[in-house]
Amino acid sequence: MNLRGTTPPTRQRAASSWVVCLAAALLTAACGNEVSIDAPNGRAPSAPAFADSAVDADLVARGAYLATVGNCAGCHTAPGGAAMAGGLRIETPYGAVYTGNLTPDLQTGLGGWTADDFHRAMHDGRAPDGRRYAPAFPYPSFTHVARADNDALFAYLQSLPPVQQANRPHELRFPYGTQVALAVWQWITFTPADAPTVAPSAGVARGAYLVRGLGHCGECHAPRDHWSAAASDLSGGEMPGARWYAPSLHPTLGSADALAQTVALLRDGRNSHGTVTGPMATVVLKSTQHWRAADLEQAARYLQSLPPAPPAAEAAPAAATLLAAGARLYADRCADCHGNDGAGVPDAYPALAGNPSVTQPSVRNLVQLLRHGGFAPTTAAQPRPFGMPPADLSPDQTAAVLTHLRQAWGHRATAVSALDVLKAN
Ligand code: HEC
Ligand code: HEC
Ligand code: HEC
Structure with missing residues (x-):
């Protein structure tokens, strides 16, 4: 393994010394030494102590x-x-x-x-x-x-x-x-970054380094311009080529335990507000649950240090008939698991009341989840997570039940139309 790229590729070097020696051997038998240093392990004599x-x-x-x-x-x-x-x-x-x-x-x-x-x-x-x-x-x-x-x-x-x-x-x-x-x-x-030689080892600088660099959170969570290039803020973005929306990671005001909640979500796949699902469930499954505690903590601290997201505007209440249809569907199809009051069941079904996934500006993820069902990641905290079955609802029914979710229990998010549902599919 040639770990210092500054030394030329050893195969080339060995090969060129062979050529030199072959030529030299015709004149004298002088340079066998260098070849024997070079050849056995393919390491240049000047290779550093990685041996x-x-x-x-x-x-x-x-x-x-x-x-x-x-x-x-x-x-x-x-x-x-x-x-x-x-x-x-x-x-x-x-x-x-x-x-x-x-x-x-x-x-x-x-x-x-x-x-x-x-x-x-x-x-x-x-x-x-x-x-x-x-x-x-x-x-x-x-x-x-x-x-x-x-x-x-x-x-x-x-x-x-x-x-x-x-x-x-x-x-x-x-x-x-x-x-x-x-x-x-x-x-x-694209401009190659002025990357450090050695990574920051602690503090919020470490969190920023992980979130911006190897963690590549912005590849999904940053808005994209018309060149499909990700912006440098993490204010939320449509995932290119997938029908999911990665929400803003900027802090919302007034959430006192946000740091612990973010760490829990990335480590356990759930926190007291909800679960991760879809592509984020894969990120937790394969990556963030395995991050060292200190790295997760600094990543969460870095997210908390971002400029706060502007508070969402309160939407006008939807038509009473739509809300009534949605409430009926919810009682029939959802309440068994998520509870009439939307409180969920601890360790089994996530609460929907007060769940930020329910009131996100984009309804893409909600539509995808109802259509395809959802799988929370397997983590130490939830070794056998329950799945959510596909809901099998028409676009009108989906719109009604989602409007109910987004305006029940004190939520004030926008109503959802059948057209929104079709566009998000
Ligand atoms: C989101 C998906 C994704 C992730 C995550 C990802 N890669 Fe890749 N990688 C790609 C794709 C796609 C290509 C092919 C790019 C091309 O050929 O134009 C690629 C190509 C590469 C190549 C060039 C391979 C070649 O044959 O020339 C290297 C090296 C590489 N990745 C390293 C890594 C490393 C190391 C990681 C983890 C730190 C990583 N990648 C994570 C998608 C990914
Ligand atoms: C059989 C039980 C069950 C039923 C019925 C059910 N769900 Fe779920 N639901 C779950 C489970 C389990 C999860 C967590 C899955 C995951 O994280 O992917 C979930 C997740 C969700 C989420 C995402 C929560 C989050 O934090 O991301 C929403 C929204 C949701 N359900 C809405 C509904 C609606 C609306 C209905 C009725 C149409 C419904 N569910 C019916 C079990 C159920
Ligand atoms: C492959 C795309 C992708 C990558 C990479 C990704 N995320 Fe996500 N993330 C999503 C999607 C999609 C959601 C929404 C689904 C959900 O809430 O579970 C999400 C949700 C979240 C949430 C919940 C936000 C909320 O308000 O409910 C947090 C926190 C989060 N991601 C943090 C991160 C961090 C930190 C990283 C980098 C280590 C990261 N994500 C990398 C796609 C991604």
């Missing part, structure tokens, strides 16, 4: 943790496929992309890469041959990752068993997959 396997093991362990923080496996492992061998299909508004093979296979993975190559991919969004990556690879976030963390990630990836699996070509519509389009996109929207 020490204790240091290596430590670096690999650090990299493994960082890979969990960045949820690399979440995108780089296809369903039923080998771990980190890529091949997962990701839908984008411009067509589908496939993730790459990150195992150290020489032909199809990162076997021939140096630490410099890896850092360039993460930091600049460029392949070793200069090719620009599609931003479905969240390098606009990963560009904030410190060099030392990239080196640890690389050491970890290089320690995995190599898997031979060629990368699948993307299926992006013309011209989006072309290098010209990606060059224009990078030129307009």
